[in-house]
Amino acid sequence: MKAFKYILLLLLVFIIGFSIYVAVQPNEFSFDRSRTINAPASLLYQKVNDYKEWPSFSPWIEQEPEASLTYSDKTIGEGAFYSWKGEILGEGKMTTKSTEVNKSIKQLIEFTAPFEAHSDINWTFEPSDEGTTVTWAMEGKQDFVSKLFTTIMGSIETETGPNFERGLFKLDSLITEDMARYNIEINGISEYGGSFYLFKTTNAKSTNISAKMGENFGAVMQFMGSNGIVPYGMPMTVYNTMEENNVIMSNGLPVNERHSIPDGSDISIGYIPKTKVLKTTLLGNYNYLSKAWEATMDHIKENNLVQSELKPFEIYVTDPGNFPNPADWKTEIYIPLEE
CATH class of the missing domain: 3.30.530.20 (START domain)
Structure with missing residues (x-):
């Protein structure tokens, strides 16, 4: 009986001690x-x-x-x-x-x-x-x-x-x-309506082409802002030369009319006439543009299409600032074709 009382007492002491331990947590x-x-x-x-x-x-x-x-x-x-x-x-x-x-x-x-x-x-x-x-x-x-x-x-x-x-x-x-999602669609042959565009030209390599584009677009937008010129569409790039380690490109924005450019300015104005084009649309990160161009050139070769003397160009339809997911960025590629 004494042993049982001792066990109960020890158990009570344990319960009280454990409860105090829990309570002070x-x-x-x-x-x-x-x-x-x-x-x-x-x-x-x-x-x-x-x-x-x-x-x-x-x-x-x-x-x-x-x-x-x-x-x-x-x-x-x-x-x-x-x-x-x-x-x-x-x-x-x-x-x-x-x-x-x-x-x-x-x-x-x-x-x-x-x-x-x-x-x-x-x-x-x-x-x-x-x-x-x-x-x-x-x-x-x-x-x-x-x-x-x-x-x-x-x-x-x-x-x-x-x-x-x-x-x-x-x-x-x-x-x-x-x-990382992307989609490339060859839209087929259509007509580009033509437009004037303000641009800045530079050469670039694959390692710095994005930075060069950013500098050029910035310069064009600054020029337009200083001269009260409103863009008439989304940014575009005209490719004068496209080689692996030497790209000569003109980055700019379309405008609705010809504008006079001050002497000595590094900004120029150009015109793309209404013309027959092969159009490709990339939905995805700009990193996939090389794949889109490859698919476009393969289509031209497979279908015996002939490029005209007009330079190919890209239009960046969506503003990345408004579309945080690169999978939603839309870029249109236009290859001018002979009539």
């Missing part, structure tokens, strides 16, 4: 995981800000893809939410509390089964030299039940941190794959 928790992704902040922000996109990178839905998901009528921005119910995931809800476009998203996550709890989720998108550093953070308070659970099962960070890492990895993979 931190009342709050916070942790985060970060990953630098080679993509613009706006593209990553758009992906995370739309709950319809979450199944593609959520590490939890990956664990139970057949879980039931319910979305609010509006799935983007402040007030949007989605909820889940599953055998593994339990039940819960995620709501967007506030956003700062392309910079941050604040959310509230609420668990209703098999236990009740809630925490704050914070996303930040910080531009860097390598792309964008995406940080996924979680913070909240711990009541006695939460402290007891984490004391026995491990901290919330230990349990959830690897899931954040997995989610960021999946987000990186999805965005990278999406940005």
Whole structure:
């Protein structure tokens, strides 16, 4: 009997001591995981800000893809939410509390089964030299039940941190794959209507052609702004010479009439007359332009088409500033043909 009393006493002491240990654990928790992704902040922000996109990178839905998901009528921005119910995931809800476009998203996550709890989720998108550093953070308070659970099962960070890492990895993979999409379409023979264009000419190599284009377009836009000239279309490049290590190109913008150019200016005005052309459209990153040109020249050869003396040119239909995903950039290639 004495032994039994001693056991009960020891058990009571253990329970009291363990309860005190649990009670003095931190009342709050916070942790985060970060990953630098080679993509613009706006593209990553758009992906995370739309709950319809979450199944593609959520590490939890990956664990139970057949879980039931319910979305609010509006799935983007402040007030949007989605909820889940599953055998593994339990039940819960995620709501967007506030956003700062392309910079941050604040959310509230609420668990209703098999236990009740809630925490704050914070996303930040910080531009860097390598792309964008995406940080996924979680913070909240711990009541006695939460402290007891984490004391026995491990901290919330230990349990959830690897899931954040997995989610960021999946987000990186999805965005990278999406940005790499491209399509080349040979549109066929048509007629280009003709236009005047202001331009600056330079020579370039494959290693610096993008930088040279940027300088030329900048110079042309500065000239037009200083002289009150309004562009009449999207930027274009006329290729005077196209060799592997020597490209002579004229980068410019179309205008609706001939303009006088001051003596000594490095800006010139040109004219492309109405002419028969072979048109090709590239939808995708400018990195794929070489493939588009190759497909175009193969088409000319296979169909016995003859180029005219007019120089081939490109028109950049979409402004990358308005389309963060390079897969959405549209470039049109025109090869003037003999009548």
